Amino acid sequence: MMDWTDLATGLAIGLAVCAVFFAGLALGVRIAVRSARPGMVLAISAGIRIAMVLAAAWATAQISIWSMAGFGLAFLAARLVVLALTPALARTEGR
Numbered sequence: 753m754m755d756w757t758d759l760a761t762g763l764a765i766g767l768a769v770c771a772v773f774f775a776g777l778a779l780g781v782r783i784a785v786r787s788a789r790p791g792m793v794l795a796i797s798a799g800i801r802i803a804m805v806l807a808a809a810w811a812t813a814q815i816s817i818w819s820m821a822g823f824g825l826a827f828l829a830a831r832l833v834v835l836a837l838t839p840a841l842a843r844t845e846g847r
Contacts, residue, residue, distance in 0.1 A: 755818045762812055762822025769808040769823070770830035776801045 780797030784790035805827075813820040 755816060758816040758818040759822040761815060762819035762824075763826040764822075765808060765812050765819070766823035766826025767830055769805060770827045770834075773801050773805055773827075774830075774834050776804075 776797060780794055780801075784793040784797070787793045809820070809823060812823040
């Protein structure tokens with residue numbers, strides 16, 4: 753039977769983790785652009801962000817399968833929104 757509370761908990765955790773993930777990506781790219789070793793900066797940034805997502809996903813999965821489903825749905829939905837908004841955001845910044 754579906755547990756709506758666990759699903760909502762997973763959605764909330766997934767949205768929060770996704771926000772931190774993409775904020776970290778933006779920060780990592782901004783630092784890498786100004787760095788003498790951008791590949792190293794991006795690799796470290798990716799490692800930290802991936803570890804954070806995996807840890808959060810594992811912790812969310814410990815609640816229930818429904819919370820994990822909510823986490824995954826929220827992360828996917830937020831990613832799609834970010835990808836859809838990225839070209840518009842780049843145009844407003846004059847790039």
